Amino acid sequence: MTVRVEHDLLGDLDVPDAAYYGVHTVRALENFPITGTPISRYPELIVALACVKHAAARANHQLGLLSTERADAIAAACGEIRSGKLHDQFVVDVIQGGAGTSTNMNANEVIANRALELLGHRRGEYLHLHPLEHVNLGQSTNDVYPTALKIALQFAVHRLRVAMTELVTAFADKALEFGGCIKMGRTQLQDAVPMTLGQEFGSYAVMVGEDGDRLGEAVTLISEINLGGTAIGTGLNAHHGYAEAVCQELCATTELRLVTASNLVEATQDVGSFVQLSGVLKRTAVKLSKICNDLRLLSSGPRAGLGEINLPAVQAGSSIMPGKVNPVIPEVVNQVAFEVIGNDIAISMAAEGGQLQLNAFEPIIAHSLFESLAHLTAACDTLRTRCVVGITANVARMRATVDRSIGLVTALNPYIGYEAASRLAADALNSDSDIASLVLDRGLLTASELETILQPGNLTGSSETTPVTSTHATRTH
Structure with a gap:
């Protein structure tokens, strides 16, 4: 392998000549063989880094x-990365020490070396343009x-909200389809009072929709940035007009509504907005799991x-029991929910572990949030397409249960x-x-009175349900 020699404060190091990254990235590869998962697993993060570097170059110019x-040259290199190249x-x-320094170094080096090429120089010739x-x-x-x-995270949240909105629509469509299907509601797994299957599915639509709104609120909190604060929020080594200029450039580049924090020292050490977002993701996961x-x-x-x-039957359920079909789609969504709840604990601990002017544990926060967002998005899409849209109702069975x-x-x-x-309930059991039958046999009510009381609209608040106990209400005492 052809190599070039690069230098850092620890000395010289061979870097693959074909690589756009440099010495600091190679050090990180040696130091953090943790998950085997590179940061490129999260393309949103790579694009966001390119957006930040693009805005910084424009502001500094x-x-x-x-x-x-x-x-x-820097802006052009960033543009290529934003389009998916490199x-x-x-x-x-993805998990690294140093509060994300290795990620920033990786971005600096890739952008610098591509910019050098665009300027007509070789990779590693940092005299002309330095990372x-x-x-x-x-x-x-x-x-x-x-x-x-x-x-x-805003990019990733947007995708999740789209998936949740589509799932809401699927549940709402089923609520409409099942509006006339009367059934028993249950509390603590015991018979409660009648309802419609449409009401049941309608509640699922509302549950998921509410969490989509809460995600929108969480996005507002992660719209406040500390760019321009440099090391601890004091702005050391940044031009006095840089923070305002780079925020404007970043808003234009990302088409997001971003604002510079009023207190950059606080914003540099506080990761509360990530905790808030994780809490909403946990809430979403808990409710999706309950629905499943x-x-x-x-x-x-x-x-x-x-x-x-x-x-819907989507696969054979057993290697030993012929004909068995399992609810594998809800089961996989349950497991995603368990993971998201665990990620929330990791994020909470990482946030609590911050010290003084910086939280060094943002990489695990990032990793956990991206995993939760990606898996929840996939879970919503899978639940909708492989399960909800194909659900059918056993109307006769539900009505018999009510009777x-x-x-x-x-x-x-x-x-x-x-x-x-x-x-009456004890005797019926x-x-x-x-x-x-018991009501009529004991003369507690007339058939007409009973039929009126047990009208579907009276029982469920819905006027589009099938009659209840229709075979009994017409009996004569």
């Missing part, structure tokens, strides 16, 4: 600190890394369980009293009888 030739050169491990003197001018890892992270638990329960059986709905359920006595409370209703 505007302030007279960087020549037109160098600024244009991502394979971002090779440092630190020019690409990193007026910057520190401590303001570049969190700023890039916040931009990248419901789907598994409602489809349990097919003959020995609730069996109220049918999930036989003692939960109907709740609707009779205002007419026969709680004590009489309780005795002991005799394996249905409520309507």
Whole structure:
């Protein structure tokens, strides 16, 4: 392998001549063989880093600190990276010591070496354009890394919100389709009162939709950046007009609404916005997992369980039991939820572990957030396309369950009293009888009264349900 020799404060080091990265990246590759996963796994982060470096070059040129030739070359290199080129050169491990310094160095070196080529020089000829003197001018890892992270997270959150919106639509469509299907509601896995399957699926649409709104609120918090604060927020080595200029350039480059923090010292050490975002992701995961638990329960059986709905059969369920089909799509979403909840704990610990003017643990925060966002996005898409859109209802089974359920006595409370209703429920259970038959047999209500009370609209608040106990309400006493 052909190499070039580069130098840092530790001495000389061979760098693959074909590589766009340099000596600092090679050191990081040696120091952090942790996950085997390079930062290029998260293209949003690579694009965001290029956006930051592009904005910095333009701002420094505007302030007279960087020549037109160098600024244009840096901007052009960043443009290529933003379009998807050279991502394979971002090779440092996603989990690293140094508060993200290795990530920033990797970006500086790739951009510098590509810019050198555009200027007609060879990679590594830093006399003409230097990774630190020019690409990193007026910057520190401590303001570049969190700023890039916040931009990248906004890109990733947008994708998740799109997936959640589509899932909401799928649940809402099912709510409309199942609007006339009456069934028993359950509390603590016991019969409660009647409802419609449409109401059940409509609640899922609302649950997911609410979390999409909460994500929008969390994005507002990660729109505040500390770029221009340099090492600890004091702005050392940055031009006095740099923070304002670079924020304007970054807004134009990313088309995001970003604002410079009013207190850069606070903003450099505080990772509360990441904790907030993680909390919303955990909330989303918890609620998605609850919905999937419901789907598994409602489809349990097919003959020995609730069996109220049918999930699409997507694969054989057993290597030993012929014909068995398992709820594998809800199960995989459950597992994503477990991971997101675990990631939230890691993020909380990393945030708590920060010391004085910097949190050194932002790489694990970044890794955990990106994993949660990517996997939740995939989970929402998978749940929608492989499960929800294909769900069907077992209408007759649900109606039969309502007819036989003692939960109907709740609707009779205002007419026969709680004590009489309780005795009626106990007798129905002991005799394996249905409520309507016992009411009529004992003369507690007339058939007409019973039919009125048990109208679907009275029981569920919906006017589009199938009749309840229609075979019993017409009996004569």
